[in-house]
Amino acid sequence: MAVVCLQLVLGNYGLSVDQQRYQLSLWSMMSAPLFISSDLRTMGVQSLRMLLNAAVLSVDQDPLGKLALEIQKVCRQSQLDNR
Numbered sequence: 001m002a003v004v005c006l007q008l009v010l011g012n013y014g015l016s017v018d019q020q021r022y023q024l025s026l027w028s029m030m031s032a033p034l035f036i037s038s039d040l041r042t043m044g045v046q047s048l049r050m051l052l053n054a055a056v057l058s059v060d061q062d063p064l065g066k067l068a069l070e071i072q073k074v075c076r077q078s079q080l081d082n083r
Helices: 017-029 045-051 054-060 077-081
Strands: none
Touching: 017 045, 017 054
16 A cells, blocks of 8 residues: 655745645645645745644644535536526
8 A cells, every 4th residue: 555645835836825825725624634845944924824824724633533525515517607
């Protein structure tokens, strides 16, 4: 069995702030381990704030370790087709 260790690429990897936020949100929703692969000493302020966001960390560190669930669809495929 192969073990794959993926890392967050926040900070110094050329991602926009929105891309970093999206990646961190998805990882947190999956209750994935948050391995940071950036040098925290040179990381930008916005990236550090994301990593220290207590609300996001509480989703990731949920005691039950369960994945996030979709509770409502924002729009149906038929609505998208009518655009």
